[in-house]
Amino acid sequence: xxxxxxxxxxxxxxxxxxxxxxxxxxxxxxxxxxxxxxxxxxxxxxxxxxxxxxxxxxxxxxxxxxxxxxxxxxxxxxxxxxxxxxxxxxxxxxxxxxxxxxxxxxxxxxxxxxxxxxxxxxxxxxxxxxxxxxxxxxxxxxxxxxxxxxxxxxxxxxxxxxxxxxxxxxxxxxxxxxxxxxxxxxxxxxxxxxxxxxxxxxxxxxxxxxxxxxxxxxxxxxxxxxxxxxxxxxxxxxxxxxxxxxxxxxxxxxxxxxxxxxxxxxxxxxxxxxxxxxxxxxxxxxxxxxxxxxxxxxxxxxxxxxxxxxxxxxxxxxxxxxxxxxxxxxxxxxxxxxxxxxxxxxxxxxxxxxxxxxxxxxxxx
Amino acid sequence: xxxxxxxxxxxxxxxxxxxxxxxxxxxxxxxxxxxxxxxxxxxxxxxxxxxxxxxxxxxxxxxxxxxxxxxxxxxxxxxxxxxxxxxxxxxxxxxxxxxxxxxxxxxxxxxxxxxxxxxxxxxxxxxxxxxxxx
Numbered sequence: 001x002x003x004x005x006x007x008x009x010x011x012x013x014x015x016x017x018x019x020x021x022x023x024x025x026x027x028x029x030x031x032x033x034x035x036x037x038x039x040x041x042x043x044x045x046x047x048x049x050x051x052x053x054x055x056x057x058x059x060x061x062x063x064x065x066x067x068x069x070x071x072x073x074x075x076x077x078x079x080x081x082x083x084x085x086x087x088x089x090x091x092x093x094x095x096x097x098x099x100x101x102x103x104x105x106x107x108x109x110x111x112x113x114x115x116x117x118x119x120x121x122x123x124x125x126x127x128x129x130x131x132x133x134x135x136x137x138x139x140x141x142x143x144x145x146x147x148x149x150x151x152x153x154x155x156x157x158x159x160x161x162x163x164x165x166x167x168x169x170x171x172x173x174x175x176x177x178x179x180x181x182x183x184x185x186x187x188x189x190x191x192x193x194x195x196x197x198x199x200x201x202x203x204x205x206x207x208x209x210x211x212x213x214x215x216x217x218x219x220x221x222x223x224x225x226x227x228x229x230x231x232x233x234x235x236x237x238x239x240x241x242x243x244x245x246x247x248x249x250x251x252x253x254x255x256x257x258x259x260x261x262x263x264x265x266x267x268x269x270x271x272x273x274x275x276x277x278x279x280x281x282x283x284x285x286x287x288x289x290x291x292x293x294x295x296x297x298x299x300x301x302x303x304x305x306x307x308x309x310x311x312x313x314x315x316x317x318x319x320x321x322x323x324x325x326x327x328x329x330x331x332x333x334x335x336x337x338x339x340x341x342x343x344x345x346x347x348x349x350x351x352x353x354x355x356x357x358x359x360x361x362x363x364x365x
Numbered sequence: 366x367x368x369x370x371x372x373x374x375x376x377x378x379x380x381x382x383x384x385x386x387x388x389x390x391x392x393x394x395x396x397x398x399x400x401x402x403x404x405x406x407x408x409x410x411x412x413x414x415x416x417x418x419x420x421x422x423x424x425x426x427x428x429x430x431x432x433x434x435x436x437x438x439x440x441x442x443x444x445x446x447x448x449x450x451x452x453x454x455x456x457x458x459x460x461x462x463x464x465x466x467x468x469x470x471x472x473x474x475x476x477x478x479x480x481x482x483x484x485x486x487x488x489x490x491x492x493x494x495x496x497x498x499x
Binding site: 019032034038075256276 | 387410411414419422439441442445464466467469471485486
């Protein structure tokens with residue numbers, strides 16, 4: 001099933017060298033590598049074999065799969081047929097019931113020690129009955145499937161950090177994949193949902209290089225999660241000048257000023273939205289006029305209002321902004337630190353969002 | 366049911382008048398690469414999809430670079446277009462997939478993008494397939 005290399009597969013389809021090089025160019029861009037890497041990617045792909053992938057969906061809303069199916073570079077068909085051998089994904093596969101479970105067992109047997117396990121959704125430990133597949137608890141299926149895996153990719157915030165199911169009061173006793181799997185490499189690809197091209201980019205990296213990409217301290221690929229939204233935001237120059245939208249319809253909002261005071265979580269959120277964008281690079285939340293919710297960070301559901309501004313020291317924005325001009329990134333980093341602390345307090349107190357949070361002028365004196 | 370395409374919907378996008386600094390940095394990079402091409406014959410590529418563009422900024426760059434004397438269209442796994450800007454040595458390369466969606470966009474600073482040349486792997490195959498008496 002996976003004996004052919006990707007190059008052989010493309011050759012069989014009558015694709016020329018130019019076509020192959022074009023493919024490598026798109027793939028290099030997808031993996032967020034510089035164009036100087038194209039020859040290296042081409043070289044690696046000539047001998048790369050498609051990995052078998054088993055995709056497990058636990059306590060999730062299928063948003064991550066919905067996101068994946070909107071990948072256009074490569075398309076989901078291209079991904080399934082060319083990049084990987086997707087042997088089990090109960091939403092996308094044609095087989096059902098026993099035949100579906102048999103496909104998973106067969107893929108595990110045929111590729112033992114070499115297949116990838118992708119997980120979306122969290123795992124209920126409190127009461128396993130909340131989520132089962134073919135009568136098997138999520139925990140049992142995870143342990144059984146991961147046993148022969150080369151690596152695990154936790155796709156989406158639920159799988160990477162627990163996400164919405166784990167939000168207070170966590171009725172199912174939901175936990176993340178990372179908290180359960182300790183003896184295999186786990187790549188976290190958080191986001192609610194993650195950017196489609198980030199999901200495919202991580203898979204493409206494994207296909208191309210046969211290894212997992214470099215990860216940050218939260219297990220996220222640095223190439224996509226290495227910089228904060230704030231640092232890559234095109235509205236950043238307004239932050240540096242102290243120009244903020246105060247409401248969603250004021251002059252500042254119309255002029256595209258910084259959304260910091262409207263609760264943008266960009267300074268403490270690490271993701272690639274500002275460059276990769278969404279919907280075939282059409283736009284992204286900040287470009288559409290709404291602050292970042294911080295969906296790729298742990299516990300974002302419990303971190304208080306989406307519309308409450310992160311605090312920067314003493315709320316003196318003009319002063320802080322002046323300081324920002326002088327020291328650039330350092331202030332963003334300091335604000336990030338202050339707000340991580342505020343967030344952990346919010347999480348522990350489980351600050352509820354009330355209608356007052358929407359009355360944006362209330363907090364400002 | 367209306368079959369109106371997205372492009373037919375009359376919406377007006379007003380790009381706010383401000384400078385994110387992206388154009389300045391990318392043009393500096395292009396200029397430096399052009400110097401390197403001239404002095405050392407060193408080529409350079411910039412992935413335009415890796416830039417944190419503000420609305421309208423990418424169009425502004427393309428407008429500034431303009432179109433020069435030559436353009437080439439390639440059909441392999443969907444369309445690709447190559448054209449030289451009004452500045453010699455600066456090429457704009459766009460790759461589309463079979464559904465006509467953009468899957469790669471680059472600026473190449475070179476005398477000719479590599480992909481336009483006939484590829485030796487394909488020439489070898491031509492040699493095997495060509496028949497003297499068709």
